[in-house]
Amino acid sequence: MAAVLTDAAKYPGRTRRIGFSAQQFKPQRAWEAECRALSTCLLRFTVSLALTLCATAAQAIQVTDDRGISVSFAQPPQRIVSLLPSLTETVCALGQCGHLVGVDEHSNYPESVRILSQLGGGLDPNIEAIVALKPDLVLMATSSRAGDRLQSLGIKVVALEPKSHADVKRVLDKIARLLAVPDSGHIWRTIDAALIASAGALPVNIGNTRVYFEVNRAPYAAGESSFIGETLTRLGVKNIVPASLGAFPKLNPEFVVRANPDVIMIGDRNYTGMNGRPGWSRIHAIKEGRICVLTADQNDVVVRPGPRMAEGARIMAQCLLGKLDMNSSFTHE
Numbered sequence: 112m113a114a115v116l117t118d119a120a121k122y123p124g125r126t127r128r129i130g131f132s133a134q135q136f137k138p139q140r141a142w143e144a145e146c147r148a149l150s151t152c153l154l155r156f157t158v159s160l161a162l163t164l165c166a167t168a169a170q171a172i173q174v175t176d177d178r179g180i181s182v183s184f185a186q187p188p189q190r191i192v193s194l195l196p197s198l199t200e201t202v203c204a205l206g207q208c209g210h211l212v213g214v215d216e217h218s219n220y221p222e223s224v225r226i227l228s229q230l231g232g233g234l235d236p237n238i239e240a241i242v243a244l245k246p247d248l249v250l251m252a253t254s255s256r257a258g259d260r261l262q263s264l265g266i267k268v269v270a271l272e273p274k275s276h277a278d279v280k281r282v283l284d285k286i287a288r289l290l291a292v293p294d295s296g297h298i299w300r301t302i303d304a305a306l307i308a309s310a311g312a313l314p315v316n317i318g319n320t321r322v323y324f325e326v327n328r329a330p331y332a333a334g335e336s337s338f339i340g341e342t343l344t345r346l347g348v349k350n351i352v353p354a355s356l357g358a359f360p361k362l363n364p365e366f367v368v369r370a371n372p373d374v375i376m377i378g379d380r381n382y383t384g385m386n387g388r389p390g391w392s393r394i395h396a397i398k399e400g401r402i403c404v405l406t407a408d409q410n411d412v413v414v415r416p417g418p419r420m421a422e423g424a425r426i427m428a429q430c431l432l433g434k435l436d437m438n439s440s441f442t443h444e
Contacts, residue, residue, distance in 0.1 A: 174285055176269045177253045184267070187291040188248035192241055194233040194257070197417035198250040198271060199224055201283060204418035205292045212244045220411065220419070242266065248289070273416040274358045276341045283418070298418050305421030306345045309428035313347055320348045320435060323372035323396070326414055328381040331361050338416040342424050348374075348431065364388055372396050374434055376403045376427065378410035403430035 172184040192213045193199040199218040202211060208221065213228035215236060228244060231237040236257050241249065242264055249261055252272040261268050269289065273282045280299045287295035322343055324333040333339035335350045337358040343350050351370035352360065368390040375396045377385065382404045386397055396402060405413060405426070413423040 177272055178270050182267055182269050190246045192246040192249045194236050194251040197415040200417040201286050204298055205287055207290045275338050279416045302421045306424050309424040310346050312428055317347050321351050321372045322348045322374045323351050325377045329361050331359050334358050334360055374401045378405045401434040
């Protein structure tokens with residue numbers, strides 16, 4: 112390669128030809144190579160940064176709770192308060208018990224939650240105590256009166272209240288999404304398999320058996336449309352409380368007398384004095400002693416719409432097996 116340069120200082124008005132070999136251009140070529148390498152690195156960094164930002168955006172979590180309110184989180188909540196026992200049990204069943212910092216006074220399972228801060232009843236919890244825990248998520252029932260107050264204080268609230276089998280599955284999936292748990296399906300599959308197994312353990316002639324399940328001595332009952340009622344239906348028995356009355360209706364005691372159930376299921380805290388209710392001594396279940404009085408622990412399992420529903424189904428099936436003569440079936444007009 113040759114180049115023509117004017118050296119005005121030494122040779123004014125004259126030009127001379129100066130020759131450069133390829134060897135002398137190696138530093139220039141090395142610099143160009145470094146520039147190309149730097150450009151490649153910058154491009155890779157830019158792409159990597161863009162992918163990181165996209166991944167961060169993808170990790171943002173948004174759910175709509177049972178009030179129809181949409182709640183967003185930049186990342187999975189790390190400090191959780193639960194004000195409903197079934198929601199507490201769901202968080203723990205998903206392997207996230209360690210993120211709970213406080214619970215309502217009725218949350219007592221699993222054993223590890225008993226050492227957490229007790230925040231009063233789920234309907235009217237201790238607001239100041241909740242705020243002091245600095246939660247980034249409060250789980251509560253839609254019926255709780257604390258939601259608006261907590262939200263006004265800048266605390267994110269998700270209200271969920273399962274009442275049917277479909278609700279339980281939906282709430283499991285929603286809390287799993289909130290906590291970034293990849294597979295919650297195995298919990299529902301366990302419940303469903305237990306329902307099938309419990310029903311299979313009962314004889315086919317149980318179909319005419321009429322059951323009354325009392326959840327509160329008012330009396331409030333579990334209707335056909337409730338998760339308890341749906342479990343009874345899957346076990347193959349008849350619920351005396353039709354779906355038209357609602358999931359957990361308050362009944363006129365005379366309604367139960369007229370329905371005349373063959374089996375009564377009731378918690379031990381509600382059982383006291385039941386036999387003395389006007390007209391109830393005529394009820395078939397009471398005359399024949401077909402009353403399943405559930406212990407406090409059993410009652411907690413059966414009346415909570417959450418991950419222990421599999422155990423609840425087994426408890427109800429065992430009640431039926433223990434109280435009925437399976438060699439005969441009931442006939443009702």
